[in-house]
Amino acid sequence: MQYDVVVVGAGHAGCEAALAPARMGLRTAVLTLRRDRIAYMPCNPAIGGLGKGHLVREIDALGGQMARAIDAAGIQFRMLNRSKGPAVWSPRAQADKALYSRVMRQVLEQQENLDIVEASATDLIVEPRPGGGQRVCAVRTSDGAEIATRAVVLTTGTFLRGLMHMGRDQLRGGRSGEPATAALSDTLRRLGFELGRLKTGTPPRLLRDSIAFERFDEQPGDDPPRPFSHTTEKLEIEQVSCWLAETTPEVHALIRDNLHRAPMYNGQIGGTGPRYCPSIEDKVVRFAERERHHLFLEPEGRTSPEIYVNGLSTSLPRDVQRDVVRRIPGLEEAVIARYGYAVEYDFVPSGQVCDTLETRLVEGLFLAGQINGTSGYEEAAAQGLVAGINAAARRLDLPPLVLQRAEAYVGVLVDDLVRLTLEEPYRMFTSRAEFRLSLRIDNADDRLMPYAERYGLLRGEMRRVRDRNRKQLARLQELLRVRVGAADVAALAKRTGASVASGPLPVDKLLRTPGIRARHVSTVVPEMRQAHPEVLRKLEVQVRYSGYIRRQERQVEAARRLEERRLPHDIRYPEIFGLSTEAAQKLERMRPRTLGQASRIDGVRAADVSLLLVHLERHRRSQTRAVP
Amino acid sequence: MSDTKDTIVALATPAGSGGLAIVRVSGTEALSIASRLFRGARLTASESHRAHHGWILDADGRDVDEVLALVLRAPRSYTGEDTVEISCHGSPHVVDEIVAATVQAGARLAEPGEFTRRAFLNGKLDLCQAEAVADLIAAHTRASHRAALEQLRGRLSDRLRDVRDALVALLADVEASIDFVEEGIEFFGRDVARRRGMEASEHIDALLATADEGVLLRSGIRVSLAGAPNVGKSSLFNRIVQSPRSIVTEHAGTTRDVVGETLRLGGILMALEDTAGLRDVGGDPIEEIGIERSRQSHRDADLVIHVIDATSFGASAGVGGNGRVVALNKVDLLVDEMRERVMESEDAARTFLAAGGIEVPDAAAVCAVSAATGAGVDALLDALVRAVQTSRLTLQQDALVAINQRHREALVRAQSALDQFACDVEHEEPPEILAADLRGAVVTLGEISGEAVTEEILDSIFSRFCIGK
Ligand SMILES: Cc1cc2nc3c(=O)[nH]c(=O)nc-3n(C[C@H](O)[C@H](O)[C@H](O)COP(=O)(O)OP(=O)(O)OC[C@H]3O[C@@H](n4cnc5c(N)ncnc54)[C@H](O)[C@@H]3O)c2cc1C
Numbered sequence A: 001m002q003y004d005v006v007v008v009g010a011g012h013a014g015c016e017a018a019l020a021p022a023r024m025g026l027r028t029a030v031l032t033l034r035r036d037r038i039a040y041m042p043c044n045p046a047i048g049g050l051g052k053g054h055l056v057r058e059i060d061a062l063g064g065q066m067a068r069a070i071d072a073a074g075i076q077f078r079m080l081n082r083s084k085g086p087a088v089w090s091p092r093a094q095a096d097k098a099l100y101s102r103v104m105r106q107v108l109e110q111q112e113n114l115d116i117v118e119a120s121a122t123d124l125i126v127e128p129r130p131g132g133g134q135r136v137c138a139v140r141t142s143d144g145a146e147i148a149t150r151a152v153v154l155t156t157g158t159f160l161r162g163l164m165h166m167g168r169d170q171l172r173g174g175r176s177g178e179p180a181t182a183a184l185s186d187t188l189r190r191l192g193f194e195l196g197r198l199k200t201g202t203p204p205r206l207l208r209d210s211i212a213f214e215r216f217d218e219q220p221g222d223d224p225p226r227p228f229s230h231t232t233e234k235l236e237i238e239q240v241s242c243w244l245a246e247t248t249p250e251v252h253a254l255i256r257d258n259l260h261r262a263p264m265y266n267g268q269i270g271g272t273g274p275r276y277c278p279s280i281e282d283k284v285v286r287f288a289e290r291e292r293h294h295l296f297l298e299p300e301g302r303t304s305p306e307i308y309v310n311g312l313s314t315s316l317p318r319d320v321q322r323d324v325v326r327r328i329p330g331l332e333e334a335v336i337a338r339y340g341y342a343v344e345y346d347f348v349p350s351g352q353v354c355d356t357l358e359t360r361l362v363e364g365l366f367l368a369g370q371i372n373g374t375s376g377y378e379e380a381a382a383q384g385l386v387a388g389i390n391a392a393a394r395r396l397d398l399p400p401l402v403l404q405r406a407e408a409y410v411g412v413l414v415d416d417l418v419r420l421t422l423e424e425p426y427r428m429f430t431s432r433a434e435f436r437l438s439l440r441i442d443n444a445d446d447r448l449m450p451y452a453e454r455y456g457l458l459r460g461e462m463r464r465v466r467d468r469n470r471k472q473l474a475r476l477q478e479l480l481r482v483r484v485g486a487a488d489v490a491a492l493a494k495r496t497g498a499s500v501a502s503g504p505l506p507v508d509k510l511l512r513t514p515g516i517r518a519r520h521v522s523t524v525v526p527e528m529r530q531a532h533p534e535v536l537r538k539l540e541v542q543v544r545y546s547g548y549i550r551r552q553e554r555q556v557e558a559a560r561r562l563e564e565r566r567l568p569h570d571i572r573y574p575e576i577f578g579l580s581t582e583a584a585q586k587l588e589r590m591r592p593r594t595l596g597q598a599s600r601i602d603g604v605r606a607a608d609v610s611l612l613l614v615h616l617e618r619h620r621r622s623q624t625r626a627v628p
Numbered sequence B: 001m002s003d004t005k006d007t008i009v010a011l012a013t014p015a016g017s018g019g020l021a022i023v024r025v026s027g028t029e030a031l032s033i034a035s036r037l038f039r040g041a042r043l044t045a046s047e048s049h050r051a052h053h054g055w056i057l058d059a060d061g062r063d064v065d066e067v068l069a070l071v072l073r074a075p076r077s078y079t080g081e082d083t084v085e086i087s088c089h090g091s092p093h094v095v096d097e098i099v100a101a102t103v104q105a106g107a108r109l110a111e112p113g114e115f116t117r118r119a120f121l122n123g124k125l126d127l128c129q130a131e132a133v134a135d136l137i138a139a140h141t142r143a144s145h146r147a148a149l150e151q152l153r154g155r156l157s158d159r160l161r162d163v164r165d166a167l168v169a170l171l172a173d174v175e176a177s178i179d180f181v182e183e184g185i186e187f188f189g190r191d192v193a194r195r196r197g198m199e200a201s202e203h204i205d206a207l208l209a210t211a212d213e214g215v216l217l218r219s220g221i222r223v224s225l226a227g228a229p230n231v232g233k234s235s236l237f238n239r240i241v242q243s244p245r246s247i248v249t250e251h252a253g254t255t256r257d258v259v260g261e262t263l264r265l266g267g268i269l270m271a272l273e274d275t276a277g278l279r280d281v282g283g284d285p286i287e288e289i290g291i292e293r294s295r296q297s298h299r300d301a302d303l304v305i306h307v308i309d310a311t312s313f314g315a316s317a318g319v320g321g322n323g324r325v326v327a328l329n330k331v332d333l334l335v336d337e338m339r340e341r342v343m344e345s346e347d348a349a350r351t352f353l354a355a356g357g358i359e360v361p362d363a364a365a366v367c368a369v370s371a372a373t374g375a376g377v378d379a380l381l382d383a384l385v386r387a388v389q390t391s392r393l394t395l396q397q398d399a400l401v402a403i404n405q406r407h408r409e410a411l412v413r414a415q416s417a418l419d420q421f422a423c424d425v426e427h428e429e430p431p432e433i434l435a436a437d438l439r440g441a442v443v444t445l446g447e448i449s450g451e452a453v454t455e456e457i458l459d460s461i462f463s464r465f466c467i468g469k
């Protein structure tokens, strides 16, 4: 057996990592422990949310699959932050988990050039690389087979030496119902990788029929629902609701009384968990003054009998989980279908992959997803796509895909992974993007479809949508100068209640008026009505933000200049005069490609960057002098 | 740049400052080098922060001085490196011998500021503190000294950090309201935001208020020579610059342009500028430019020396503006009796000028001088120093902090970001816009002491809000 690219794992990272090379025409295999768990969601039944929704839009514009899959498997869609500006609007959807998994599996099965192999990878085989180092040459599987390949993407999620905790009980496993993978941890160590340990947890699931829903506030979806994908025209589904519940001081007291039985607090768990996703025992300890915490009851699917209790992540023993749930108002009769648990797993700490997600140690070996220290389906998928594209690009001799922080959340994500020392699982937030105002869901296509095109991932419908959007937007921009007559302006003001100066006004001016939307203006400028609603929204956002974006452009420019100063690959940091020891160590480890990357490594300070500049300058001069 | 791998040595206390002196040896070899010239305990085996009594020996093994050797191991020393501080007797001869012996044993003489540079590079000082030290070393002037010392103690750093911390906390609140909507908690009130933005703004104002003095102290006080052509400005300029009392530190400029020298006088840095004469010139464009430059120079000057030709008042323009010192020049050409009178008494000089129709404001000093002979130049210099000291240019005893040009620019930029913030709050702009304004301010203030932002904001959010499912 021989493939151009072999992807180990068919989780959210693995699926994207496998689809991209196959679509680029390469023979690709994806290994998974269980075919029926492809793109499985082990934790909450939702895709998107702040920052994460942005990632999904970008994955879509880059030719990935996640947005389309959730459009097909979503059962409730909401646009978060609608009361704020469009840069921080972010889509989120409740997924029918089983359907999501089925939809994605079908896409994989139908994808040309892609084989799904149900087997466990147990070892990587490497060979010396001409010119030094090592390179990957095959993957060995549990049934003894060797799959020859020059490019491997590891996306093994929480499976590396996975250890599940529930009270005093410990169970080896990547997640409930699946075995852990210890062999690959050993392989990575043998190859010279350093491994770290993180943990994450999941709440209990309740039986739908045992819950008194009438006692909770209902949270319906948006009407109409807006799809994630650029190519989904319309969502025609009946949406389901979620419900809002709360803990009480009695619940907290009960948890406090049982802390000694929580693996997180009795020392049983060594890995670090995420602060943004604390277990309920964490919340009770760290925010002792709070009397209540929010809980969201989310269906696991349209017809699934299970309800996910968002906010109640825990690894307390079963009997305590039962008591806790039953003290929550409205859940007195609730029956736990599956208990919450925590899982500890190995990951590969930052500095060991470079900004293409290829490892520094082994040529042709890429890492993506939870194995890089992130958590979340969207973060995983984004990395999977980047790693898949780069694994293929290497085979096809195309330039690698490295997105800048000013270009995409995907760029922010990868850059962070390359330079940050993670102390907890990493998740995306919009505040991580310093150029947030430019990285919006409405312009993901403008920003990233050119890359999709470069790698041959701009397929069929995507191309049509992009061309349409471009053409219509250009036309709309011409219309900005059109003057709307005084009578129409007055009518608009009346209808929207916005305060507008009387007399004729250009469209541009009207769009800047608070309370007036593009669709309002389009009622008096008939030509605008021919544009797609998405394009109208693009225009609206462009006009509203233009001032701020101009302001930000200067910063983007400054960042770009630092990004352009490349650091020689053979630079020896410990030998550079004056670098602080910490900076020298970090730089030596992370080996940034540009001064921009170097400046963002924690522990590298402004003074160190100046020293590097001086060093580069000296280096440059000594080189030019060497030329007669 | 010199090499940090070397072990360096220098006197660490001010030269000639009394009974005791400290010679500091710092670098990877500090302990072994010091122990080679030290008779007493074995320094290489010593714990950190332990002082040892003993003798320093020269290359021939003769005792130089009885000393205390304090061992400071990395990173717990000023430079962050292994260090030995040798307390010896303060006589220049002893110090020289000890330094020489250390160099013999393998150390290298430290360059000015090198200890501090190492301290900074080893993360012992932040950028502000290091700049203050650099200023201290560069300026070496008394007035500047105090401000620089203040800064060194980290007062500027502290103030800046306070303002920055307040802004980071505010930014974290705004960010939380964006990124954690799913928590269903409204973190963010506009009135509170406005108030907190204003507080930060006021703090920055207060820091900026001290900035003018700071800039003055760093770049020196600007003194300009004014007067009609041929009254002797250039001659006087040369006199002052060559006077053994003014220590000239820098040179710049060309003939028709403004010529300037920086000198140190009475503990004050002065930038003295000679200019083209003030006179209407018909048509010579180069001269025109020169004259425009001199007008500019007079306007920018903190102090103007008006030069008047004692033998021909006719060409003299009025004495006004920022002028505080009048130099009545060419008195060597006056008859002896008259020369003696104007040189002896300022009143006589004033009367002399008044008789010629030139009114001098009371606040201005009048000095009779001869650029040709140098007579009266010392008195003129004294008058200059006095003029500076009695003006607002003097550093107040309790001046808060001095700020150098870079700090000033950063503060101004932070201030304008906060103005934008206030304006955007007023116009009820959405939080992502407010966040962009605040981030601008925080980043700018961070440049002053060089720190990163995002992780800090997240830390602030997570430590204060209960976030998560
Ligand atoms: C208990 C639990 C709680 C979680 N809680 C949260 C949360 O609160 N918030 C959050 O954002 N995320 C949470 N997650 C994480 C989220 O599920 C992951 O971030 C995301 O699924 C990671 O995607 P991935 O593609 O990296 O890995 P996964 O989705 O885990 O996929 C790994 C894939 O690799 C395959 N595999 C593993 N080893 C081998 C092998 N040796 N050979 C072949 N195939 C192999 C598996 O079969 C699987 O298909 C949780 C996960 C678990 C298990």
Ligand SMILES: Nc1nc2c(ncn2[C@@H]2O[C@H](COP(=O)(O)OP(=O)(O)O)[C@@H](O)[C@H]2O)c(=O)[nH]1
Residues within 6 Å of the ligand: B227, B228, B229, B230, B231, B232, B233, B234, B235, B236, B277, B329, B330, B331, B332, B333, B369, B370, B371, B372, B373
């Ligand atoms: N006797 C005498 N001549 C002077 C004195 N100062 C300047 N001069 C002369 O006056 C002329 C003009 O001097 P200069 O310094 O060029 O004047 P400026 O045009 O004001 O710069 C030169 O010839 C000088 O030598 C002085 O104090 N005594």
Ligand SMILES: [Mg+2]
Residues within 6 Å of the ligand: B233, B234, B275, B276, B277
């Ligand atoms: Mg002259």
